[in-house]
Amino acid sequence: xxxxxxxxxxxxxxxxxxxxxxxxxxxxxxxxxxxxxxxxxxxxxxxxxxxxxxxxxxxxxxxxxxxxxxxxxxxxxxxxxxxxxxxxxxxxxxxxxxxxxxxxxxxxxxxxxxxxxxxxxxxxxxxxxxxxxxxxxxxxxxxxxxxxxxxxxxxxxxxxxxxxxxxxxxxxxxxxxxxxxxxxxxxxxxxxxxxxxxxxxxxxxxxxxxxxxxxxxxxxxxxxxxxxxxxxxxxxxxxxxxxxxxxxxxxxxxxxxxxxxxxxxxxxxxxxxxxxxxx
Amino acid sequence: xxxxxxxxxxxxxxxxxxxxxxxxxxxxxxxxxxxxxxxxxxxxxxxxxxxxxxxxxxxxxxxxxxxxxxxxxxxxxxxxxxxxxxxxxxxxxxxxxxxxxxxxxxxxxxxxxxxxxxxxxxxxxxxxxxxxxxxxxxxxxxxxxxxxxxxxxxxxxxxxxxxxxxxxxxxxxxxxxxxxxxxxxxxxxxxxxxxxxxxxxxxxxxxxxxxxxxxxxxxxxxxxxxxxxxxxxxxxxxxxxxxxxxxxxxxxxxxxxxxxxxxxxxxxxxxxxxxxxxxxxxxxxxxxxxxxxxxxxxxxxxxxxxxxxxxxxxxxxxxx
Numbered sequence: 001x002x003x004x005x006x007x008x009x010x011x012x013x014x015x016x017x018x019x020x021x022x023x024x025x026x027x028x029x030x031x032x033x034x035x036x037x038x039x040x041x042x043x044x045x046x047x048x049x050x051x052x053x054x055x056x057x058x059x060x061x062x063x064x065x066x067x068x069x070x071x072x073x074x075x076x077x078x079x080x081x082x083x084x085x086x087x088x089x090x091x092x093x094x095x096x097x098x099x100x101x102x103x104x105x106x107x108x109x110x111x112x113x114x115x116x117x118x119x120x121x122x123x124x125x126x127x128x129x130x131x132x133x134x135x136x137x138x139x140x141x142x143x144x145x146x147x148x149x150x151x152x153x154x155x156x157x158x159x160x161x162x163x164x165x166x167x168x169x170x171x172x173x174x175x176x177x178x179x180x181x182x183x184x185x186x187x188x189x190x191x192x193x194x195x196x197x198x199x200x201x202x203x204x205x206x207x208x209x210x211x212x213x214x215x216x217x218x219x220x221x222x223x224x225x226x227x228x229x230x231x232x233x234x235x236x237x238x239x240x241x242x243x244x245x246x247x248x249x250x251x252x253x254x255x256x257x258x259x260x261x262x263x264x265x266x267x268x269x270x271x272x273x274x275x276x277x278x279x
Numbered sequence: 280x281x282x283x284x285x286x287x288x289x290x291x292x293x294x295x296x297x298x299x300x301x302x303x304x305x306x307x308x309x310x311x312x313x314x315x316x317x318x319x320x321x322x323x324x325x326x327x328x329x330x331x332x333x334x335x336x337x338x339x340x341x342x343x344x345x346x347x348x349x350x351x352x353x354x355x356x357x358x359x360x361x362x363x364x365x366x367x368x369x370x371x372x373x374x375x376x377x378x379x380x381x382x383x384x385x386x387x388x389x390x391x392x393x394x395x396x397x398x399x400x401x402x403x404x405x406x407x408x409x410x411x412x413x414x415x416x417x418x419x420x421x422x423x424x425x426x427x428x429x430x431x432x433x434x435x436x437x438x439x440x441x442x443x444x445x446x447x448x449x450x451x452x453x454x455x456x457x458x459x460x461x462x463x464x465x466x467x468x469x470x471x472x473x474x475x476x477x478x479x480x481x482x483x484x485x486x487x488x489x490x491x492x493x494x495x496x497x498x499x500x501x502x503x504x505x506x507x508x509x510x511x512x513x514x515x516x517x518x519x520x521x522x523x524x525x526x527x528x529x530x531x532x533x534x535x536x537x538x539x540x541x542x543x544x545x546x547x548x549x550x551x552x553x554x555x556x557x558x559x560x561x562x563x564x565x566x567x568x569x570x571x572x573x574x575x576x577x578x579x580x581x582x583x584x585x586x587x588x589x590x591x592x593x594x595x596x597x598x599x
Contacts, residue, residue: 016408023402024417027424027475029445030435037438045443084331092328095321103322109592114336116529116588118536120557121580122336124564124573125343128351148335151328180321209428211539227430231543242438249431260426 034246043243057247066229067251074225074252076139077214078207081146085203086196088147089154094184096155097162098170108159114152123216130217137219146213150203157202161195162188201263205256226252340581347575353568366575376576378551379559383535386470386555391534394474396527399481403489404511406482418482425479433543436472437461440544465545465553472540477533481526488522489515521594528591535584556580 029047037043038057040050061067096104126145127136135141165188173183189196207213211227218224230252233245347366351359370376402421406414424432439445440460447457460468492515500514516523538557541547547554547562554562556576564573 013408013410016405017410017413019405020402020409020413020417023398023405024420027417027420030432030439030475031420031423033438033445034431034435045438045441046445046448088328088331091324094324096325099321101318101321107325112595113585113588113592114332116532116584116591118532118580118584120536120538121560121577121584122339122343124560124570124577125346126335126339127564128346128570128574129339129342144331145335148331151332151336155328181324184324205426209430211428211430211542215539227428227539230430230434245434249434253427253431256428257423257426260422264422 034249037243037246038250040243043241043246045242057241057243058251060241061244061248061251066232067226067248069222070224070226070229071252073139073223073229074208074227077142077146077225078204080139080143081150081207082200082204084143084147085150085154086158086200088151089158089199090184090189090196092151092155093158093162094180094188096159098167098180108156111152111155115156119149120212123212127216136217137223139218139223142214142217145217146207146210149213150206154199154203157199158195161192161198164195165191198263201259205259208256343574343578343581346571347578349571351571351574353565353570359571362571366572367579369572370575370579375551375554376559379554379556379576382466382553383555385466386473386537387531387534389467390470390473390477391530392527394470395477395481395530395534396523398474398478399526400485400523402478402482403485404515406486407489421482422479424475425477427476429476429539430543432472432476433540436468436475436540437544440468440472461545462549465549469541469544469553472544473534473537476540477530480533481530484522484526485519488519492518524594525591528587528594532584532587532591535580535587 033045033047036047036050039053039055040048041052041054041056042050043057095101096108130136130141130145169187169191170183173187174180178186209227214225215228218228221229226248230245230248233248234240346359348361348363349359350362350365402417406418409417427435437444441447442457442459442462446460450457458464496518497510497514500510505513536557537555538561541553541555541558545553547558551559557580560573560576560580562573563569563576567573
């Protein structure tokens with residue numbers, strides 16, 4: 001008897017299913033609230049099936065002031081910073097992956113060390129520094145800081161993906177007279193397309209959801225990204241319209257959820273952990 | 280896990296990279312200067328990243344170290360002056376600071392060490408045995424909670440724990456006493472929120488680790504008559520202990536820097552009952568305008584983080 005009898009296996013599977021469903025039910029409650037409330041003309045704080053479905057909440061928030069400007073700000077901020085991160089990370093990863101140097105190991109260890117520093121901790125000095133050099137409340141300052149904070153992980157991830165690209169093709173290009181930069185651009189990066197996509201999406205998703213950085217570094221309301229402007233549903237506008245808050249949460253979250261689904265399908269669930277967690 | 284299969288490459292483990300074609304023998308006479316110029320050229324692509332990192336990451340950290348020793352304030356002060364360790368002395372005599380340290384500890388132990396870690400492992404274990412549709416459904420829900428922006432997660436859990444919220448509705452329905460969770464037990468509420476948001480990470484890490492355990496090993500243990508718990512304790516856990524260690528490290532670091540979630544749910548209140556170190560730092564620096572003092576707290580937080588980070592590096596090294 002090397003395997004448990006079929007009946008025991010079935011029972012065990014049913015027990016596992018039941019356990020998972022209980023946890024899933026507990027996890028789904030807050031998610032159910034946001035979906036149901038967004039469609040509820042009379043939304044409150046608890047999960048309830050709406051009396052009638054409506055899109056009024058979406059109608060109310062889809063204005064330039066409430067939704068489009070903050071989302072555009074988020075896009076500029078995170079798009080700009082992601083572009084900067086990916087370009088710098090790709091350039092930096094190339095020599096680290098391709099050439100041997102005494103500096104590689106110390107550099108990579110420093111990068112790995114920086115990957116796990118709590119960035120939250122330095123936001124107060126960053127604020128003080130930005131005030132001093134007149135970069136506070138500027139989009140470019142925030143973009144630079146965002147990019148820098150994401151760079152260690154991006155370089156680490158990018159280098160690991162780049163190591164997976166065989167060097168033979170590149171050598172052929174070199175003998176044909178291509179420069180290192182050309183071979184990076186024409187051969188290595190296209191071959192590691194999925195890797196570049198992962199780094200890009202991951203950086204973007206991290207920044208899109210980040211609250212503290214723009215909360216500290218941006219001051220004028222018209223520059224606020226969605227992660228900060230969502231706070232306006234409380235306080236300033238008097239009574240909280242929970243239905244609208246829920247609708248806005250959905251509009252704001254959808255892009256990152258979709259991006260996540262897109263790359264996780266392609267690369268398996270554990271993709272984002274690749275560089276940081278060795279199984 | 281494409282990237283995970285790679286290892287940090289040190290000089291001794293690097294496969295000899297071919298590099299661009301070596302200089303022809305005739306050119307080699309250039310000696311050191313040619314090699315030097317070549318290494319400089321090779322290092323060139325790294326420079327944009329290095330500049331960004333130095334200016335916007337290392338710079339602020341260095342600045343952090345400097346102003347933590349000054350009495351820099353936001354307003355009403357022409358120039359700050361060097362005050363030595365005064366900020367740190369002050370912190371350790373400040374009850375609000377000690378309270379924040381305690382709450383950070385509670386928050387980390389409850390939500391990261393116990394909550395995310397154990398629940399993540401439990402989910403991963405159950406998933407090994409569950410049927411495919413249930414596995415996909417549960418996994419999808421847990422991961423969605425993880426992917427949502429921090430502030431949105433905060434609002435969802437705020438609605439869940441409010442007096443009029445879903446949790447109390449369920450408790451009423453079960454005829455159990457309800458209460459105003461965000462007022463009576465705010466640190467518990469934000470810890471649960473962090474579990475809700477962060478468990479997916481551990482779940483993914485442990486699923487990957489469990490998948491790598493060869494089936495024969497667990498089956499052999501089963502044949503030898505080891506029951507479920509004993510198999511877990513004596514076979515599975517020892518085999519994934521490195522994943523456990525790295526996961527604990529990363530969870531802790533992540534939890535140490537949570538700000539938005541707590542800010543949205545409680546603002547650290549009521550009267551500091553959910554004020555962890557990042558929120559305390561923010562309050563001192565901005566509500567009380569004491570940037571120097573707030574930065575000293577930030578420096579302490581950074582030091583704790585670096586400590587964990589170094590341990591994490593050591594852990595990784597034992598693996599490679």
